[in-house]
Amino acid sequence: MTMTSTTGRPAPVDIEAGLIHVRRPADDTHLADLPLHRPADVAASGARLRAAQPEWERIGVRGRVRWLSRYRRWIVDNTDRLIALGAEEGGRVRNEPMLETTLLIELIDHYTRTAADLLKPKRIRVRSPLVLGKKLTEYRHPHPLVGVIGAWNFPMLLTIGDALPALFAGAAVLIKPSEVTPLAVRELVRGWQRIGAPAVLEAAYGGGDIGAAVVDEADFVQFTGSVATGRRVLERAAATITPVSLELGGKDPCLVLADANLERAANCAVYGGFANNGQVCMGFERVYVEDSVYDRFVELVVAKVAALRSGADDHSDIGALTFAPQLDTVTAHVREALDSGARALTGGHPLDRPGSWYAPTVLVDVDHTMTIMREETFGPVLPIVRVADAQEAIRLANDTEFGLSATVFTGDIDKAEQVAEQLEVGAVNINDFLINMTCVQASQGGWKRSGIGSRGSDHGLLKFTRTKVVARSRIPVGDSEINWFPYTSGRRRAFRSAIRLVHGRGLSRFGR
Ligand code: NDP
Numbered sequence: 001m002t003m004t005s006t007t008g009r010p011a012p013v014d015i016e017a018g019l020i021h022v023r024r025p026a027d028d029t030h031l032a033d034l035p036l037h038r039p040a041d042v043a044a045s046g047a048r049l050r051a052a053q054p055e056w057e058r059i060g061v062r063g064r065v066r067w068l069s070r071y072r073r074w075i076v077d078n079t080d081r082l083i084a085l086g087a088e089e090g091g092r093v094r095n096e097p098m099l100e101t102t103l104l105i106e107l108i109d110h111y112t113r114t115a116a117d118l119l120k121p122k123r124i125r126v127r128s129p130l131v132l133g134k135k136l137t138e139y140r141h142p143h144p145l146v147g148v149i150g151a152w153n154f155p156m157l158l159t160i161g162d163a164l165p166a167l168f169a170g171a172a173v174l175i176k177p178s179e180v181t182p183l184a185v186r187e188l189v190r191g192w193q194r195i196g197a198p199a200v201l202e203a204a205y206g207g208g209d210i211g212a213a214v215v216d217e218a219d220f221v222q223f224t225g226s227v228a229t230g231r232r233v234l235e236r237a238a239a240t241i242t243p244v245s246l247e248l249g250g251k252d253p254c255l256v257l258a259d260a261n262l263e264r265a266a267n268c269a270v271y272g273g274f275a276n277n278g279q280v281c282m283g284f285e286r287v288y289v290e291d292s293v294y295d296r297f298v299e300l301v302v303a304k305v306a307a308l309r310s311g312a313d314d315h316s317d318i319g320a321l322t323f324a325p326q327l328d329t330v331t332a333h334v335r336e337a338l339d340s341g342a343r344a345l346t347g348g349h350p351l352d353r354p355g356s357w358y359a360p361t362v363l364v365d366v367d368h369t370m371t372i373m374r375e376e377t378f379g380p381v382l383p384i385v386r387v388a389d390a391q392e393a394i395r396l397a398n399d400t401e402f403g404l405s406a407t408v409f410t411g412d413i414d415k416a417e418q419v420a421e422q423l424e425v426g427a428v429n430i431n432d433f434l435i436n437m438t439c440v441q442a443s444q445g446g447w448k449r450s451g452i453g454s455r456g457s458d459h460g461l462l463k464f465t466r467t468k469v470v471a472r473s474r475i476p477v478g479d480s481e482i483n484w485f486p487y488t489s490g491r492r493r494a495f496r497s498a499i500r501l502v503h504g505r506g507l508s509r510f511g512r
Contacts, residue, residue, distance in 0.1 A: 012179045012207075018036050022180075025323075032183060037204045053200055056198050056200045071108070071191065075101060081187070086101075087319075100155075104160055121140075130483070138468070145220075146221075149223045152181040159203075169462075174203070174204060175189065176211050189201055227450075234452075249281060249449075250403075251285045253286045253393075256287065266301045268431070270301060306346045320357050326379060327356045327357075337366055363382070403446050407433055408429075424447055425447055426446050443459055482494050
């Protein structure tokens with residue numbers, strides 16, 4: 001059965017033919033066919049990866065770093081091809097997939113520098129009389145098989161980008177890219193094979209059933225996608241108590257205070273709202289502007305948005321919507337807002353051309369009763385709200401179930417820090433956009449329903465490991481310990497004296 005979207009276009013999974021039809025969102029033409037995997041194929045992949053993983057773990061961090069450095073060279077040598085593929089299958093301007101390949105390299109460089117230290121055994125300093133004379137060491141062991149399920153908006157970064165720290169940690173990785181954009185990921189997996197690296201990286205291609213099979217197969221699940229699917233992944237993983245890390249949707253706010261550099265704020269709001277055609281989990285989906293600068297800010301933004309060039313070539317700014325049904329969501333959100341009293345100062349309609357195109361849109365007179373202010377739109381739409389002051393901006397910014405990141409514009413850094421303190425999000429960029437995501441040394445994770453866990457930084461690697469503590473005695477042990485059975489008054493006194501000696505202060509250490 002070939003499924004069709006509400007726009008009438010064929011959806012990519014063709015179960016009857018056993019194929020994924022990948023289309024070019026820019027003109028809705030056929031790009032490539034991929035064999036569709038079945039759940040049994042996922043189980044077979046899992047078995048192969050599990051067989052290869054122990055040797056991958058055994059070669060240690062230095063051995064793994066050698067392979068990942070070779071992989072880095074392969075990515076650099078193939079960057080142009082990967083970018084071209086990412087642009088074509090996503091209907092995106094090449095600047096967007098270029099960000100992905102750049103971050104893949106940065107991730108390899110970062111964990112090449114830090115993995116050995118993060119993974120080395122840690123001596124645990126002991127003080128407690130309960131463990132006097134013991135030596136404790138904490139070891140890190142990888143989850144043997146990590147399943148990585150990714151979304152279509154940054155397909156390389158959201159799959160390979162998470163696979164890399166897992167590989168550094170010593171895990172084998174099974175990737176499930178979105179069926180909408182599997183081609184660049186397939187090339188990256190082939191690249192791993194081409195350099196002759198150990199067979200610890202595979203991909204399974206298909207829709208939700210394949211994603212579910214990966215959840216069943218994996219020892220740890222790294223998921224990026226919508227809140228609705230994230231919930232399904234969490235429920236499924238609960239059956240086997242499989243740990244998960246979830247990077248989910250957002251509705252990120254941008255706050256513009258009266259003392260902001262308005263030219264920078266407007267440029268950044270337009271970039272933050274329309275980069276990757278608004279298909280960025282941390283893209284601006286709501287802008288709150290202080291009353292006294294509202295009119296000027298809106299004027300600046302509208303002029304800049306009206307100047308954006310829609311197209312998928314190198315002379316364009318924003319491309320097509322990658323996932324065709326997304327056009328229905330964007331259209332419905334804007335239509336409902338307009339019907340409820342909002343005004344589109346530019347755009348407000350799909351573009352009349354083949355493919356999935358929507359005109360870059362600025363909306364005003366919006367409020368929080370409208371879907372466009374509450375649910376993720378994930379398209380080229382920037383709703384702007386007038387607010388009385390910073391406190392109202394903060395209140396409205398926090399009035400959401402999401403909590404990925406936020407931006408605040410102000411000329412007063414102390415004020416910006418105070419606003420940042422009050423925002424319920426995983427990151428705040430001051431007078432900027434997406435800095436925490438483009439800095440792999442920083443953690444990136446969501447509050448509230450935007451996720452569990454984070455990527456980047458130390459945790460981005462350590463989450464793929466389990467700890468094991470090994471305890472032994474520093475001194476030869478006798479037949480028993482003073483806190484073991486039998487509980488005699490003599491042993492109790494000796495134990496009490498030891499506790500007092502360690503925890504007491506001054507003379508009380510000696511019972512005085
Ligand atoms: P979806 O939740 O629809 O899909 C995400 C992935 O899950 C896809 O590979 C999908 O497969 C797969 N999937 C579908 N059903 C299941 C299932 N039952 N079990 C396991 N896997 C399943 O998200 P989108 O692809 O539409 O991506 C957009 C969303 O991703 C937005 O909400 C966006 O905010 C979020 N996102 C979050 C980021 C973050 O870091 N927080 C970064 C980027 C995006 P298939 O596509 O083949 O159906």
